[in-house]
Amino acid sequence: MEKQSNTFKPSDRTKAWNKRLIAARPARNIAIRNTFLIYCEGANTEPEYFNSFPIMPQANAIGLSRSGVSLVEKAIELMGKQKEIDPDQQVWVVFDRDVRYSDGKKGDADYNKAIKLANEKGIKCAYSNDCFELWFILHREYQQSALYRKQYYEKLSKWLTINYEKDGKGKDFAKSLYSRFENQLETALKNAEKLHNSHNDKEFHQQNPCTTVYKLVQELRKNLRR
Secondary structure: OOOOOOOOOHHHHHOHHHHHHHHHOOOOOOOOOOEEEEEEOOOOHHHHHHHOOOEOOOOEEEEOOOOHHHHHHHHHHHHHOOOOOOOOEEEEEEEEOOOOOOOHHHHHHHHHHHHHHHHHOOOEEEEEEOOOOHHHHOOOOOOOOOOOHHHHHHHHHHHHOOOHHHHOOOHHHHOOHHHHHHHHHHHHHHHHHHHHHOOOOOOHHHOOOEEOHHHHHHHHHOOEOO
8 A cells, every 4th residue: 555645745735624734733842032122222323233133023122312210210111001011021221321521420320320220120231331332342352441432433433434423323324233243243242241240349330341231132142033
């Protein structure tokens, strides 16, 4: 007796009997995936960078044009308006210290309070001292000396052959940042974690340079489309 073949012809795909067989098959390798809600200080660079990660489902990064405590409080307010809290959802805030001579102790206090408030409310925090662009610098070199953001911008301008401060912070260019740095992501993760750990128990405003963006990126990478 001839053995029945399990191979279907391409034309069988649309037949009703085959559709029923496909529907009856048990689902395989289905995992609950996190959904990411990321509230950012910046309007372009951070949201466009995180939204470019090829994850499933797509990250939802939003620029709120707020910083420090103001950003965290707005995130708390928006979370409170959700009808249902998804237990698999990760809520993040992304902001930097932005060292300014005029801020002084008040600016340091706001920065520290923002991180502590986020932690108290169960919001994950990707903070950078002095600026978010430190994360990009760490893709190519281990930066242990504190710099002002203008110095970071100058480095990026040379690497990316663009006036980063003038033209590199627009929405269209920001959409290209993930692909421009993707091949050096492993280096950035190692450098950022090493730098963060080097500060031990210092107050947040004293951790300079430092960025915990690597923690958010590690979580995003767990959900990369395969």
